[in-house]
Structures are given as C-alpha cells and as structure tokens.
Amino acid sequence: MSLLRVESLSVQTGDTVLVSNLSFSLAPGERLGLIGESGSGKSLTALAMTGLLPRQLDASGSVLLAGEEVIGGSDRQLNTLRGKAVAMVFQExxxxxxxxxxxxxxxxxxxxxxxxxxxxxxxxxxxxxxxxxxxxxxxxxxxxxxxxxxxxxxxxxxxxxxxxxxxxxxxPDLLIADEPTTALDVTTQAEILGLLDGLVRKRDMALLFISHDLPVVANTVERVVVLRRGEAVETGLVTNVFAQPRHDYTRSLLQAARSFDDALGGKR
Ligand SMILES: Nc1ncnc2c1ncn2[C@@H]1O[C@H](COP(=O)(O)OP(=O)(O)OP(=O)(O)O)[C@@H](O)[C@H]1O
Structure with a gap:
C-alpha cells in the first residue's frame, strides 16, 4: 500500500492555477525528489500534502496520507496526521x-x-x-x-x-525536506545532507526531498517528479530521468546544473 497517494492535486488562488492536476505516490521507506525551477510549485505541493496551505489558496483533488484524506480534512484530524505520519523540515x-x-x-x-x-x-x-x-x-x-x-x-x-x-x-513515516540546506554555507550543507540521508535510511522513513541541487537529488532519492509551472512534465527513476531526460524542460534544468558545476570547475 502507498504511504502517500496524490491524485489530480490542484492548487489555485482565484482564477490562477499554481499546481495543476498532479499525481504521484510514495511507498513506505521510498525516497522521492521534487525538482523544478523557482516558482514551479514545489513548496505549495508539500504544503498541500500536509494541509498547511495559506488560507487564500484552495486545493482540490486527493492526497491520501497513511490512508487518510488530507484535502478538506479538519484541523484536528490534520494535527494528528502531522504529528505522526508526516513531519517537515524547512529551508530556514x-x-x-x-x-x-x-x-x-x-x-x-x-x-x-x-x-x-x-x-x-x-x-x-x-x-x-x-x-x-x-x-x-x-x-x-x-x-x-x-x-x-x-x-x-x-x-x-x-x-x-x-x-x-x-x-x-x-x-514520522514520511519526512518532507523542503530545500533543507539552502540557508547554510557549503560545508554545513554537506554535513546536514549526509545527516538527513543517514537518518532516513536508518529509521526507514519515506522522504520527499525538494531541492534545486540536482547532483544532491541524484544522490539522495530513487525517483523524481519534474515540475514546471505547477505541472509534472516527467516522472521516473532518477537515474533514468537524469541520464535520458524525455522533456526539453528537464534537459534545460540538467544543462543549467552542468554549466553551474563547470563554472565551479567540477569542485563540488
Ligand atoms: N500565498 C500565495 N498566494 C499567491 N500565490 C502564491 C502563494 N504562495 C506561492 N504562490 C505562487 O505559487 C507559485 C509556486 O510557488 P512555490 O513556492 O510552490 O514555488 P517553488 O517551486 O517552491 O519555488 P522555490 O524553489 O523558489 O521555493 C509561485 O508562482 C508563487 O509566486
């Protein structure tokens, strides 16, 4: 059984759709990456999954977490889920x-x-x-x-x-880490990533990992969902998606990451 099943999730404010018709699932102990450029809807997806969206945003579709529906859930039900099935680590x-x-x-x-x-x-x-x-x-x-x-x-x-x-x-059965190292210096970033990786494996938690850093994503997760303007353009095993991207947008993300690495002289 899936620990998390997201089906046709959309998030909007008024007429503006910010996340559109997103579907993916996560098995217990599995590690999934959510990647995409800034503003592509990664954080909103994570917030919708935990019932933490700001009030002015509406979510529709279904998010089943440990068998319970998050979308439209009461505060009481969501508080219990958040303290037990899922916990989040934020950027800051x-x-x-x-x-x-x-x-x-x-x-x-x-x-x-x-x-x-x-x-x-x-x-x-x-x-x-x-x-x-x-x-x-x-x-x-x-x-x-x-x-x-x-x-x-x-x-x-x-x-x-x-x-x-x-x-x-x-x-928690599921840990959501939303850009957990962006606010830290490079050495500390590596330490925190190593720590998270070790803890997730040791405790056999599922991980939803949101990051801009594609080399880190490649080392941390098994599967990846590529988001562009709130839509999933590509999903698959991280090794396959990164080695043979099918969508131009994924190719451009990978190219940008390579150019950045080259500019650093491959020192990362
Ligand atoms: N409270 C809000 N009201 C209206 N629009 C919002 C709100 N929060 C986020 N947005 C918009 O939704 C879109 C997706 O935002 P989100 O924070 O999910 O992006 P992201 O992929 O996590 O970006 P980043 O990598 O920069 O954190 C953006 O265009 C953002 O401006």
Whole structure:
C-alpha cells in the first residue's frame, strides 16, 4: 500500500492555477525528489500534502496520507496526521523554532505528544533522556548544554539539526525536506545532507526531498517528479530521468546544473 497517494492535486488562488492536476505516490521507506525551477510549485505541493496551505489558496483533488484524506480534512484530524505520519523540515530552521523557548523543550513537546498518541505518557527525566538521545542522533555535541540553549545562541547548522530532531521526535513515516540546506554555507550543507540521508535510511522513513541541487537529488532519492509551472512534465527513476531526460524542460534544468558545476570547475 502507498504511504502517500496524490491524485489530480490542484492548487489555485482565484482564477490562477499554481499546481495543476498532479499525481504521484510514495511507498513506505521510498525516497522521492521534487525538482523544478523557482516558482514551479514545489513548496505549495508539500504544503498541500500536509494541509498547511495559506488560507487564500484552495486545493482540490486527493492526497491520501497513511490512508487518510488530507484535502478538506479538519484541523484536528490534520494535527494528528502531522504529528505522526508526516513531519517537515524547512529551508530556514527559524521558521520551525520558537525564539523564546529553550530548544530542549521544543524537542520534548512533540516527543511527549507522540508518546500520548501511542497511548503512553513520558515526563520528567525520561523525557529529558529522549531529548538528549535525539540531540545525539542529529550529531549535536554536548546535548545537555544545547538543550538549555535558545535558538539565537546556536549556529544556522545547529538550528537545522534541532529542527530535524523536532521532526524525528514525531517518529514520522514520511519526512518532507523542503530545500533543507539552502540557508547554510557549503560545508554545513554537506554535513546536514549526509545527516538527513543517514537518518532516513536508518529509521526507514519515506522522504520527499525538494531541492534545486540536482547532483544532491541524484544522490539522495530513487525517483523524481519534474515540475514546471505547477505541472509534472516527467516522472521516473532518477537515474533514468537524469541520464535520458524525455522533456526539453528537464534537459534545460540538467544543462543549467552542468554549466553551474563547470563554472565551479567540477569542485563540488
Ligand atoms: N500565498 C500565495 N498566494 C499567491 N500565490 C502564491 C502563494 N504562495 C506561492 N504562490 C505562487 O505559487 C507559485 C509556486 O510557488 P512555490 O513556492 O510552490 O514555488 P517553488 O517551486 O517552491 O519555488 P522555490 O524553489 O523558489 O521555493 C509561485 O508562482 C508563487 O509566486
């Protein structure tokens, strides 16, 4: 059974269609990339899949996540799904973090919620231990100190690790990573990508990976959907699509990525 089945998904505002008739599915543990130029509808697709679209946008079609319909779902139903079946990591970690709360508490909250949904209760020292384990899992040194820090006391890379720990605390079946490294410097980007890749494999999570960086996409996912102006122009195994693109648009994306790499002297 699919973990995620998107069928004829469209997103519009008034008469403007931003995502059009999109269909794809994701099996448990599978890794899928969503690529396309800026403004092609990647983030809106991810938001529609989690019921997080801004109010002025309307979604139609169907998004079945862990067997439950997201489109038109109630806040209560979607909150449960978001804390259990799916978690997101965004481009800018500060979007996910509360500036006024110590990061340990921010990780403890989803961990306690998840335990409650599983019919157990975790508090006090047991919850602190889970937070420390999660901080270690995202390779943050000195987790006791980090747990007591506020987001502004951490570097961008450390903040993204905390955001990933918060997502892991939900124990999701599906992780959506929307340009998770764009806001970071190149060395930190590579570290965070390596971390995400390892965690997804270790925990056997499905991954929806949104990125501009085609070499990274090629190394991270198994299948890819190419979006252009809100429409899927090509879908397939990433090795096939990148080696033998069928659509001119995919060819131009790959060409642009090659030119960029050449300009860097193939140093990436
Ligand atoms: N709240 C909104 N109201 C109206 N239009 C929007 C809204 N949010 C996004 N759009 C438009 O929808 C289109 C798709 O946006 P989206 O953010 O999904 O693109 P993207 O592929 O994720 O781009 P990027 O790679 O730059 O993040 C764009 O034309 C954008 O301007």
């Amino acid at each position: 970690p500060l979007t996910a973090l509360d500036p006024l709360m110590r990061v340990g508490k921010q990780i403890a909250e989803p961990a306690a919620r998840r335990a409650k949904r599983d019919g157990t209760s975790i508090m006090g020292g047991a919850l602190d231990a889970i937070v420390v384990d999660l901080l270690l899992e995202v390779a943050l040194p000195d987790p006791q100190r980090i747990a007591l820090a506020y987001p502004h006391e951490l570097s961008g890379g450390q903040r993204q690790r905390v955001a990933i720990a918060m997502a892991l605390a939900c124990k």
